[in-house]
Amino acid sequence: MTRDFAVNRRTVTTSVLLGSAALLFGAARAHAGSRTGFPATGASPDGPQDGPQDGPPGIPPGDAVLTLPAPTGRHPVGCVSVHLVDTSRRDPWEPSIPERELMLTVLYPARSAAGLSPAPQLPPQAAALFGRIAPHTPLRLPGAGVDWSATTSHSFPGAPVLPGRRAVLVFSPGGGDPRGLGTCLAEDLASHGAVVVLVDHPGDPAAVEFPVLTPFRRDSVRPTVLRGDPRDQPPLWRTLIDTRIADLRFVVDRLRHAADLPLPAGLAGTLDPRRIGLYGHSAGGSAAAEVLHEDRQVRAGINLEGYLDHPPAAPGGTAEPFPVVTDGVAKPLLLLGSDGFSRRHELDRSWSALTARSSRWTRTERIAGANHWIFTDYAAMVPPLQAAGLLTARTRAALIGTVDPSAAIPRIRHIVRGFFARHLTAH
Numbered sequence: 001m002t003r004d005f006a007v008n009r010r011t012v013t014t015s016v017l018l019g020s021a022a023l024l025f026g027a028a029r030a031h032a033g034s035r036t037g038f039p040a041t042g043a044s045p046d047g048p049q050d051g052p053q054d055g056p057p058g059i060p061p062g063d064a065v066l067t068l069p070a071p072t073g074r075h076p077v078g079c080v081s082v083h084l085v086d087t088s089r090r091d092p093w094e095p096s097i098p099e100r101e102l103m104l105t106v107l108y109p110a111r112s113a114a115g116l117s118p119a120p121q122l123p124p125q126a127a128a129l130f131g132r133i134a135p136h137t138p139l140r141l142p143g144a145g146v147d148w149s150a151t152t153s154h155s156f157p158g159a160p161v162l163p164g165r166r167a168v169l170v171f172s173p174g175g176g177d178p179r180g181l182g183t184c185l186a187e188d189l190a191s192h193g194a195v196v197v198l199v200d201h202p203g204d205p206a207a208v209e210f211p212v213l214t215p216f217r218r219d220s221v222r223p224t225v226l227r228g229d230p231r232d233q234p235p236l237w238r239t240l241i242d243t244r245i246a247d248l249r250f251v252v253d254r255l256r257h258a259a260d261l262p263l264p265a266g267l268a269g270t271l272d273p274r275r276i277g278l279y280g281h282s283a284g285g286s287a288a289a290e291v292l293h294e295d296r297q298v299r300a301g302i303n304l305e306g307y308l309d310h311p312p313a314a315p316g317g318t319a320e321p322f323p324v325v326t327d328g329v330a331k332p333l334l335l336l337g338s339d340g341f342s343r344r345h346e347l348d349r350s351w352s353a354l355t356a357r358s359s360r361w362t363r364t365e366r367i368a369g370a371n372h373w374i375f376t377d378y379a380a381m382v383p384p385l386q387a388a389g390l391l392t393a394r395t396r397a398a399l400i401g402t403v404d405p406s407a408a409i410p411r412i413r414h415i416v417r418g419f420f421a422r423h424l425t426a427h
Helices: 009-027 124-136 179-191 234-255 283-294 323-327 344-357 378-387 393-400 405-423
Strands: 077-086 100-109 155-157 166-172 195-200 207-209 221-223 271-281 298-304 333-338 362-367
Touching: 077 179, 077 234, 100 179, 100 234, 124 207, 124 221, 155 179, 166 179, 166 234, 166 283, 179 195, 179 378, 179 405, 195 234, 234 271, 234 283, 271 283, 271 405, 283 298, 283 323, 283 333, 298 405, 323 344, 333 344, 333 405, 344 362, 362 405, 378 393, 378 405
Parallel strands: 077 155, 166 195, 166 271, 271 298, 298 333, 333 362
Antiparallel strands: 077 100, 100 195, 207 221
16 A cells, blocks of 8 residues: 655655746746836836836836646645535624635545646636735735736646545635635645645635625625734734634534535545644634644644734733643644744744643744745745746745745645644554
């Protein structure tokens, strides 16, 4: 019997080589062309940005078509979108909605992807809204010159399920980020044998697209309610984290009864409810760590640079630690961060308190030369945007740092895969 979801020296070397090649190939897809009304200097239509522009002088960059690095595992990846409704909760962001809706993408090892077309990274209507919102977020993404709807994934709707018994990994993205921005890492995990579930938390991500309308929601796409960094708005932050914790607990519970979900034939039977792991970025990492603490059937978790406390309600006040920090955790938990995060002092406060109260299974690691969004698809998308003159070097550094993504992405993939391979082995 061959083993999936394992890491050894050979797979590490292969992952690095394949990841570097895929990144270099993907970056070449960002191309120059014509764009009506965009200055030849490469400045943003909303005004000049900080620092020098990086595009060729005098050549106006055209719509950038971005690509994601291919997964490195031996299996093709299938995918399916799932719409869930929790009738026991009201929506926390829209009082007129008496139920909580969620959107998931489930990625799984497939027998074959022959003859199939890959799914988009973001659904078309969500991508269009994301493009309109992008320039107005703290990330300062370009609102013109990039076709956000053109990025495809490496996973295939309708792909036949590969039989087996598989670990289940649930991912929660950062505050304001759609679930599709976790595609790169999730596809790599699925290609190595895991089933990965990406979760959207509607009202929080920039844009969430639904398959149907309801009497309570008359639009198929729902925009974010966030304005600025939620960490700077303590009541909003608390609602965001509490909502995500409840969302993840609901998803995990439904996955334990996967036969009731609208999944491709044979997929429900591959999910091993005894091997559930959580991982998340930023606010998603915060929620993942707390759910690991609360739900005894979740075996391991990774917090990708998420705070583990609530900010003070008033200036000069005291931050309130999450229960996972107060109690400590006896299950495997990896705190993976970047060394360039501008609010690292806040992060270290809760991370240090947690590690002091936890077992040896809790550890901390940093990615050198990196910044906060290096753990997302922005790691592969930002450098081509900079090369096309759509982002400055300073903005790139503030998003993903100065580290070369062709080294950082394979390393993050290896760390995450290795952690779950070690702690979610079959009984």
